[in-house]
Amino acid sequence: MNIFYQPHLHEGRFFLDPEESRHCVKVLRKKTGEEIRLTDGKGSFYRAVITTADPAKCTFTVLAVEEELPRSYSIHIAISPTKNSDRIEWFVEKCVEIGIDRITLIECENTERAYLRKDRLDKVAISAMKQSIKARLPVIDEITKFADIVSGGQEAKFIAYVDAENPVTLKSAAPPNSAYLVLIGPEGDFTPVELQTALQHGFKKVSLGTSRLRTETAGMVACHTLQLINAG
C-alpha cells in the first residue's frame, strides 16, 4: 500500500507536491479517477480520488477522512548526533517505524558533530512514516544545547548512563501511560557534570541493559523499550 503526504491538506491544498506527484503519476502510473490514500502527518488519513494525473501537480478530491487515535503515552528522545551522520539518520528511520513523537538532537560536552541537516532528517522521517502507514509525523527539533533540554519539560525524565552503580533499568523505572523524555549521550558519554545537572533537574539515571550499545542503538532501544511497556 502506498500513502502520499500533503501536510497542508486541511488548509485546502488538494494537490501533491512535485516529488509526490511525480512518484504517483510517473512511477506508480496512477490515472485520473483512481483512488489514493494520503496523510497530513498531523493525525489524519484521507481517501481521495485523482482529478488530474499531472506528474508536476497531481490534484485530487477528498472522499473520506479517518482520524488516528492519539496514544496514551508519548516518546521524546533527545540524542547526541553521531560522528557518522548515516547512523543518526538510521536512528530516525527506525524510531519512526517503531513509534516516536519527538526527537531532539542535543549538543553535549563530548558531541563531536554539532551540525546536522535537519531537512535530511525530516525527509527520512516522512519516508518512514509513509512506509509504516502512520498518520503522525514526529517533531524533529533543531540542535539544542544540553543545558536547554535538561532545564525544560514536564515529562517522566530519564538519562541513559552506564556505570558500575547503575542497576535501575528503563524498563523497570518507566511508568506506563506517561509522557517520556530520555537523554542519550554521545560516543564519549555524558560528562559527570552533565549527569549531575540532569539529576538536579529531576532526571532519573537508567541503564538500557547489560550490553554496551552505540549511541544510535541506545536511542532505538530506549524507544522500543517504552513502546513495549505500553503496547505490543
Added chain:
Amino acid sequence: MNIFYQPHLHEGRFFLDPEESRHCVKVLRKKTGEEIRLTDGKGSFYRAVITTADPAKCTFTVLAVEEELPRSYSIHIAISPTKNSDRIEWFVEKCVEIGIDRITLIECENTERAYLRKDRLDKVAISAMKQSIKARLPVIDEITKFADIVSGGQEAKFIAYVDAENPVTLKSAAPPNSAYLVLIGPEGDFTPVELQTALQHGFKKVSLGTSRLRTETAGMVACHTLQLINAG
C-alpha cells in the same frame, strides 16, 4: 576500550591476524610490553601482553582468562534477506549489539534476493561483538530453505505474521529463560502456505506490535523483545 579477536586462541594461536595486527600496532600504536584484551568469540576474554609489536603478526602472551557466563536463554532469528543488502547487514550489527546467538538467512517464496555474502555478515558481526565487548560471536548460517528451517529445531518457535486476526504479541507469548527461534519474512511476507507449514510444525503466530515494520526492523524488534523479557 579496544578488544581484539583471535578465534583460534585456545588452540595456541598466540598472535593476531594481519588485519588485527595492523590495527593494534599501526593504528593504535601499541608497543611490545603493553597489555591488550582479546576474545576468542567462544565465550572467553583474555588479558595478554604484547611480545612482538609486529604490524603484520603481533604476538602476545596470555596473562589471564575470564569466562563470560552463558545466558539462561538463547535467541535465534531466521530472516529473509532484504533486497538492499545494507539493511540486512545493519540488522546483524544491531542484533549482535543487543545480544543474539544465531542468525539464519532464509529463502522464502517471496524472497527477492537469495544470495548474500556470508563473509561480509561475519565481518559485521565480529566488528559489532568487539564494539559491544562481548565474548561470543553469534553463528551466522548460510542461506537456508524455508522448508528446512521450519522442520527442525527444539526451540520455542514463533513466526512473525501480521494479519487482522493476530492479537497475540511475541512479548506475551514468549516464556522467559527459553531457547527461541523467530521467523521473519521477506518484504512481501510469508505466503499463506508457508504460514500453514510453520503452524503445522509447532510455530506460534505472533505480532510484533501495531506498527508495520520493515523486515530488518522486525528482526531487530523481535531480538530486543526477547532480550527485554529476560533481562534489562
